[in-house]
Amino acid sequence: xxxxxxxxxxxxxxxxxxxxxxxxxxxxxxxxxxxxxxxxxxxxxxxxxxxxxxxxxxxxxxxxxxxxxxxxxxxxxxxxxxxxxxxxxxxxxxxxxxxxxxxxxxxxxxxxxxxxxxxxxxxxxxxxxxxxxxxxxxxxxxxxxxxxxxxxxxxxxxxxxxxxxxxxxxxxxxxxxxxxxxxxxxxxxxxxxxxxxxxxxxxxxxxxxxxxxxxxxxxxxxxxxxxxxxxxxxxxxxxxxxxxxxxxxxxxxxxxxxxxxxxxxxxxxxxxxxxxxxxxxxxxxxxxxxxxxxxxxxxxxxxxxxxxxxxxxxxxxxxxxxxxxxxxxxxxxxxxxxxxxxxxxxxxxxxxxxxxxxxxxxxxxxxxxxxxxxxxxxxxxxxxxxxxxxxxxxxxxxx
Numbered sequence: 269x270x271x272x273x274x275x276x277x278x279x280x281x282x283x284x285x286x287x288x289x290x291x292x293x294x295x296x297x298x299x300x301x302x303x304x305x306x307x308x309x310x311x312x313x314x315x316x317x318x319x320x321x322x323x324x325x326x327x328x329x330x331x332x333x334x335x336x337x338x339x340x341x342x343x344x345x346x347x348x349x350x351x352x353x354x355x356x357x358x359x360x361x362x363x364x365x366x367x368x369x370x371x372x373x374x375x376x377x378x379x380x381x382x383x384x385x386x387x388x389x390x391x392x393x394x395x396x397x398x399x400x401x402x403x404x405x406x407x408x409x410x411x412x413x414x415x416x417x418x419x420x421x422x423x424x425x426x427x428x429x430x431x432x433x434x435x436x437x438x439x440x441x442x443x444x445x446x447x448x449x450x451x452x453x454x455x456x457x458x459x460x461x462x463x464x465x466x467x468x469x470x471x472x473x474x475x476x477x478x479x480x481x482x483x484x485x486x487x488x489x490x491x492x493x494x495x496x497x498x499x500x501x502x503x504x505x506x507x508x509x510x511x512x513x514x515x516x517x518x519x520x521x522x523x524x525x526x527x528x529x530x531x532x533x534x535x536x537x538x539x540x541x542x543x544x545x546x547x548x549x550x551x552x553x554x555x556x557x558x559x560x561x562x563x564x565x566x567x568x569x570x571x572x573x574x575x576x577x578x579x580x581x582x583x584x585x586x587x588x589x590x591x592x593x594x595x596x597x598x599x600x601x602x603x604x605x606x607x608x609x610x611x612x613x614x615x616x617x618x619x620x621x622x623x624x625x626x627x628x629x630x631x632x633x634x635x636x637x638x639x640x641x642x643x644x645x646x647x648x649x650x651x652x653x654x655x656x657x658x659x660x661x662x663x664x665x666x667x
Contacts, residue, residue: 271393272394273393275391276387276389276390276392277388277389279352279353279392280361281351281352281353282349283349283387285345285346285348286317286344286349287316287343287345289342293314294311295313298310298312298313299311299312299315300313300315300340300342301341301342302344303344303347305327305381306325306328306329306333307335315340317341317343317349318339319351320338320351321337321349321358321362322336322337322349322350322358322361323335323337323347323349324347324348324350324387325348326346326348326384327346327381327382328346331371331381332382334365334366336358336359336362346381348382356397356400357397357401357404359400359404359408360394360403364394366650367651367654368390368392373387403653403654406649407649407653410645410646414642414643414646417638418639421512421631424628424632428579429579431624432575435621436576436579436613436621437583441467441613441620456468459472459611462611466611467613470611470614471611471612472610474606475608475610476607478577478610478612480569481567481568482565482566482602483532483534483565484564485532485558485563485565486529487560487561488525488529489528492525494524494525495521495522495524495525497522498525499523500520500556501514501516501553501557502519502559502560503517503559503560504560504562505542505545505549505562505563508549508550508551508563509549511551511636512551512633513551514540514553515636515637515639515640521558529558533557534565535553537554537568537574538552538553539565539566539568539577539578539581540552540553540563541565541605542562542563543564543599543600543604543605544599548584548585548586550581552574554636564600571622572618572619575629580611581608
C-alpha cells in the first residue's frame with residue numbers, strides 16, 4: 269500500500285484542546301453538542317467548531333476515547349480536536365486513533381489525563397489517500413446506520429411514551445365513545461392510598477399482586493474462572509443503562525457457572541430493574557439470561573402488563589418520594605420491590621395500549637439487535653482494514 273509514517277502534529281492542521289464552558293450553559297436539549305472528556309456532555313446555544321475532526325477525550329473515565337464528528341459543536345478543554353490536512357483523511361484518522369489505545373499515554377498525576385504535546389508526537393502509518401477514503405467510507409457507513417437506528421428508536425420510544433403519558437398520567441385514554449376520558453367528563457374518584465383522584469374502575473395493587481414471578485439475581489463465585497466467559501448473558505447495571513432492550517452484556521457466564529444458580533435464569537422479555545447502587549434503570553432482556561444481585565426481574569404472565577410496567581416503574585423511581593432517601597434513591601430488596609404500589613387500569617385498556625404500541629416496540633427491538641450486529645461487524649473489520657489485511661479490487665488490479 270506504500271504506507272508512510274508521520275507524526276500527528278505534521279499530519280494535522282489543528283491538534284489542540286477546546287475551551288471551557290460554564291456548566292449553566294449546558295442543557296439537555298439545545299442547538300449544538302458539547303464535547304468533553306467522555307463524549308457529549310449536553311447541548312448549548314453556541315459553537316466554537318465548524319468542520320470535520322477526530323475528538324479525543326483527554327480526561328475522565330473514558331480518557332483516550334475517540335469520536336468522529338462533522339458539523340458545528342462546542343469543544344471543551346477536556347477534548348482534543350484533530351483536523352487532518354487536505355492530503356489526508358480526517359475520518360480515517362479518527363478510526364486509526366480508535367485502535368491505538370491512547371489511554372496508555374496518560375500522565376501519572378493526581379488527575380491523570382492526556383497531554384496534547386505527548387499525543388502530537390505519536391507516529392501513525394498511513395496508506396494512500398484513496399485507500400484512506402475507502403476505508404473511512406466503509407466504517408462510516410456502518411456507524412451512520414447505527415446512529416440512524418438510534419435516532420429512529422428515540423423517536424419510536426417517544427411516541428410510545430407520549431401515548432402512555434396521555435392515557436395513564438393525564439387520564440385522557442379513549443372512553444367508550446373514543447373521546448378523551450377526563451376532559452369529556454369521565455368520572456374520577458378519590459384514592460386514599462395515592463392521595464389523589466383516579467378514573468373510576470382503576471385500582472391500586474402491589475407489584476407482586478400484578479406479576480408475582482419476581483427474581484432477584486445473584487453472582488456466581490468470582491474465584492472460579494470457569495464460571496465466566498461463556499455463552500450465557502450475565503446482566504449488570506451497566507447493561508441495563510444503555511437501551512430499552514439488552515442485546516449485549518459486558519460479562520457472560522459459562523454453563524457451569526449458571527448451573528450453580530439455576531433458579532436465577534430469566535427468559536426473553538423479562539423486565540430487569542436495578543434496585544441497588546443505581547435504582548430505577550429499566551430494560552427488557554432479549555435472551556435467556558441471568559443477572560447479578562443488584563437487579564430484580566419481572567417474569568411476565570400477562571403480556572399486556574409489559575410496556576405499562578416498564579413506563580410505570582421508570583416514573584416511579586423518577587418521581588415517587590417513597591423511593592428516595594434525601595436526594596438519592598434508597599436501595600431496594602426484593603420484598604420492598606414487590607410491595608411497590610401500582611396504579612392499575614382496567615385490563616381492556618392495558619390490552620388496547622399494548623395493541624397501539626406493539627409495532628413500535630417490535631421495531632425498537634429489531635433496530636437494537638441490528639445495531640449490535642453492525643457494531644460487531646465494524647469492530648471486526650476495523651483492524652483488518654487498518655492493517656491492510658482486507659484490500660480493494662482496484663488495488664489488486666493496480667498491482
